[in-house]
Amino acid sequence: MKLNDRGLLVVISGPSGVGKGTVRRALFNMPNHNLVYSVSMTTREKRPNEIEGVDYYFVSKETFLERKQNGKFLETAEFVGNYYGTPLDKVNEQLDLGNEVVLEIEVDGAQQVKKKVPDCVMIFIVPPGKKALYDRLKRRGTESEPIIAERIAKANREFKLAHLYDYIVVNDEVHNAADRIMAIIRAEHAKTERSIHKYMEMIEEN
Amino acid sequence: MKLNDRGLLVVISGPSGVGKGTVRRALFNMPNHNLVYSVSMTTREKRPNEIEGVDYYFVSKETFLERKQNGKFLETAEFVGNYYGTPLDKVNEQLDLGNEVVLEIEVDGAQQVKKKVPDCVMIFIVPPGKKALYDRLKRRGTESEPIIAERIAKANREFKLAHLYDYIVVNDEVHNAADRIMAIIRAEHAKTERSIHKYMEMIEEN
Numbered sequence: 001m002k003l004n005d006r007g008l009l010v011v012i013s014g015p016s017g018v019g020k021g022t023v024r025r026a027l028f029n030m031p032n033h034n035l036v037y038s039v040s041m042t043t044r045e046k047r048p049n050e051i052e053g054v055d056y057y058f059v060s061k062e063t064f065l066e067r068k069q070n071g072k073f074l075e076t077a078e079f080v081g082n083y084y085g086t087p088l089d090k091v092n093e094q095l096d097l098g099n100e101v102v103l104e105i106e107v108d109g110a111q112q113v114k115k116k117v118p119d120c121v122m123i124f125i126v127p128p129g130k131k132a133l134y135d136r137l138k139r140r141g142t143e144s145e146p147i148i149a150e151r152i153a154k155a156n157r158e159f160k161l162a163h164l165y166d167y168i169v170v171n172d173e174v175h176n177a178a179d180r181i182m183a184i185i186r187a188e189h190a191k192t193e194r195s196i197h198k199y200m201e202m203i204e205e206n
Numbered sequence: 207m208k209l210n211d212r213g214l215l216v217v218i219s220g221p222s223g224v225g226k227g228t229v230r231r232a233l234f235n236m237p238n239h240n241l242v243y244s245v246s247m248t249t250r251e252k253r254p255n256e257i258e259g260v261d262y263y264f265v266s267k268e269t270f271l272e273r274k275q276n277g278k279f280l281e282t283a284e285f286v287g288n289y290y291g292t293p294l295d296k297v298n299e300q301l302d303l304g305n306e307v308v309l310e311i312e313v314d315g316a317q318q319v320k321k322k323v324p325d326c327v328m329i330f331i332v333p334p335g336k337k338a339l340y341d342r343l344k345r346r347g348t349e350s351e352p353i354i355a356e357r358i359a360k361a362n363r364e365f366k367l368a369h370l371y372d373y374i375v376v377n378d379e380v381h382n383a384a385d386r387i388m389a390i391i392r393a394e395h396a397k398t399e400r401s402i403h404k405y406m407e408m409i410e411e412n
Contacts, residue, residue, distance in 0.1 A: 001334055001382075003374055124398070126409075129408060129409075162398060168209055170208075180393075183388075183390075183396075184392075186386060186393070187373070187394070190373040190375055195373075202335060
């Protein structure tokens, strides 16, 4: 019996290269969850294999900027001339249905979300050590030295942002990290500030 | 990999008759935990089957009151002329070893513990409804009507103390309640305020 019916907004973030996407996929592969992805809105061209409302909501630049102006995004970002954003109304619909909405986003976006939805659950994924992350960033592709150096510099800045989060989860083994996040979600539902309202109703009723 | 090495002080409390003891036993029967009981100190006579340091630490009234005077208890209670208390030094030894110390105590004691150890994890066990608890209290034994009425009155006062706790856990099915408490313990270890110190050390080192 759950004393909090509303879903949680779970923000998964962390330094570049830490494996946020891998952890998020492992999380969704776990049994018995009611996690949902948030589908982003974008102004970039729809690719032939992409489905509207599944991969993205595709909109014009005008529509996007008007929505942004009206506070209808949880967070937005610009990437090579295109806009990306998380639509607030879609997220709230899912939370009202009791689903946990998982956002896997960069640290800048995470801070925007925290401001808009203070009761979101902020999780910072970290590597088991700096070196592990550097190795990952170097292995990642065929990029040139300056690009790798730039990524490492970015990760070094992002490492220091842990204090802005509610939880720090080490991505030592991906299934351990996913397990910990599931435990966090269960615990957050039991938190007094989320559950006391329904509890007080319950003890009044019967 | 855990970023918080120190054990947690976990306080399990709730209205009289809610089944705190049953939940605590179910918790200790779960696999892969490092939970330990706190052994109480008492001034009552040792019974033949009881073992010093396992069931209780048995001390004289003078020793007990001197310890109490010196702030060496987490909480104390008096029951039919005998004193009972949780020795602070024994609890700290276990926490330093990385064990989670579980205290299953009445609501009055729980508030004393919170004052002494503000970073303890306070869990309020509640019944799935008021009626379920009344039925339990009535079924419990062969007590007379006035005693049952007194117990119900006590439970009704205790019901309202949920706001003093960090978490509210419904004891609908005992294994569900134990599962939720385990999730809370895992989540608490990942909390930023408990894990950031070791995390900062880690990213400085390698």
